[in-house]
Amino acid sequence: MTAPDDAALGHDTSGGHGTGGRDSATAGHRATGRDFLIGRHRAIVRSGRSLAVGLRVTAEPGPGELSVAVEVAGLCGTDIQMLRGLRDDGACVIGHEGLARVVRAGPGTDIEPGTRVLVNPTHPHDPSFLLGHNVDGLFQERVLLPSAAVTGGMVLAVGEDELPEPKLAVLAEPLAVVRYALETLRRFTPGTLVVVGDGTVGHLAVRAARRWLGPARVVHVHHTAAGLAWSRQAASPADALILADDLGRPGTPGGWAGDDAGTRAGGRARAGAGRRTRAGTGDVVAVLLATPRDATVPMLDRVLAMGAGTAVVDLVGGVPPEARTPLLPGVDMAAVRAANCGGIPAVPVVHETVTGAGRRVLLFGHRGVANRHLTTAVRELRAVPGRYRELLTHESDLAGAVRHFRALAGSADRTIDGERLIKLAVHVGASAPQEGNDHDS
Structure with a gap:
């Protein structure tokens, strides 16, 4: 199944290549001989702009470390940016969303082999651990988790009675990001939530807002006509669906005053969407910017130019350094x-x-989430899986994922095999579906 890709790689991509070897992934603990090696495993390896499945050395975990077998991993929007060369993160193996099982535990760890785990990818205190960005990620059969992550509490054991469907676990981390955003925005009791972005986080926010934000009107802003078309046929659309190009035009939903602007702008409005949804709070607009880093500032400018009430804005998407x-x-x-x-x-x-025009703006952002956000997301996916399942538009094994990665890297389009990609779930373990068995939603 993977022989053509292995041959295409043309060289050994095991330890010491990029940031993935023991000597770079685990500070202060260097492998000195074959005693650390317990075999080889397959991984999707980046080398420049090339991608292929190759074999890597599987290292024995040292003190405080864990070796985990990845069961399923999800492709994130930041992963797509890395594939397209829009970010310079150094990890040779990307991926920070997914579910794994502990196969070996180093001395001093308290998580037993056999335990299923999620990894919180962003260490709040140690910038040397950012899974899938500066430490090799989950698109490989085995991952060595360094002691900084394990002792820092970044590895969450998940009981078998707590798990959602395993493939839904790829939504846990992005849904945790949404949980963080919505619980913060809820403090300001907004009358309208404007979700900007039609990737995974944007769609998760639309679906979770009903449960976590309250009765605010939800406006979903899309970057492309293809994204808008996908939302129109989805089971859980927002109250109003519009294109980003329509923001700021007369009749578009600055709509916190309440009308059927979503329909006039070429979108879709749900029954009753034209009313102000919460008496006395219609002047507060919550904005969740789930955008690529190069689009965050332009979209913020468009949103701030609309309306006159207080805007509470979460910079969920990244921003360029010193962005202003x-x-x-x-x-x-x-x-x-x-x-x-x-x-x-x-x-x-x-x-x-305050803007130059005198509009009050409350602005925040966040890198990563707390473990409690991940735990809440897992519970949500288990409680109401049908609310989120349609977002898993594509599934593949490792070899199939390489094909998808290459397609996304070479084009700004998110259409794969005739269907818009929202979330790709890559089955890394032995039970992975074969290439071509994409989920038909």
Whole structure:
């Protein structure tokens, strides 16, 4: 199944290549001989812009470390940016969403072999651990989790009676991001939630808002007509669906005053969507920017130019270093986003400012989530799996994933095999479906 890809790689991609070898993934603990080696495993390896399945050395875990077997891993929007060369993260193996099982535990660890785990990919205190970005990630059969992650509490044991469907586990981390965003936005009792972005996080936010935010009107802003078309046929659309190009035009949903602007803008409005949904709070607009980093500032500018009420904005998507907008003089958005990392502080830092036109803006962001957000997301996926299952539009094994990765890397389009990709679940373990068995939603 993988022989053609292995041959195409043309060289051994085992330990010491990039950031994936023991000597780079685990600070201060260097392999000195074959005593550490317990075999080889398959991985999707990046080398420049090339991608292939290759064999890597499987290392014995040292003190405080865990070796885990990945069962299923999900492709994230930031992964797609890395595949397209829009980010310079150094990991040779990407992937930070998924479910794994502990196969070997180093001395001093308290998680037993056989335990299923999720990995919180963003360490709140140690920037050397960012799974799938500067430490090799989950698109491989075995992952050595360094002691910094294990002792830092970044590995969450999940009981068999707590698990959702295993493939839904790829939604746990992005849904945890949404949980963080919505519980923070809820503090301001918004009358309208504007979700900007039609990737996985945007679609999760639309679905979770009904359960976690309250009765706010939900407006979903799409980057492309293809994304809008997908949402129109989805089982759980927002109250109003529009294109980003329609933002700021007359009749589009600055719509926190309440009309059927979503329909007039070429979108779809649900029955009753034209009313103000919560008396006395219609002047507060919550904005969740689930955008690629190069689109965050332009979309923020468009949103801030609409309406006059208080805007509470979460910079979920990344921002370029020292990103600024003339609409918010003196505000360093990268610093605003970095003020909240890994769920710390427990009450997020929110920056208050005013636009040049006098509009009040409450701005925050976050890198990563706390473990409690992950736990809540897992419970949600187990409780109401049907609410989220349609977002798993594609499934594959490792070899099939390489084909999907290459297609996404070479085009701005997210259409794979004739269907828009929302979330790709890659079955890494032995029970993986064969290439071509994509999920038909």
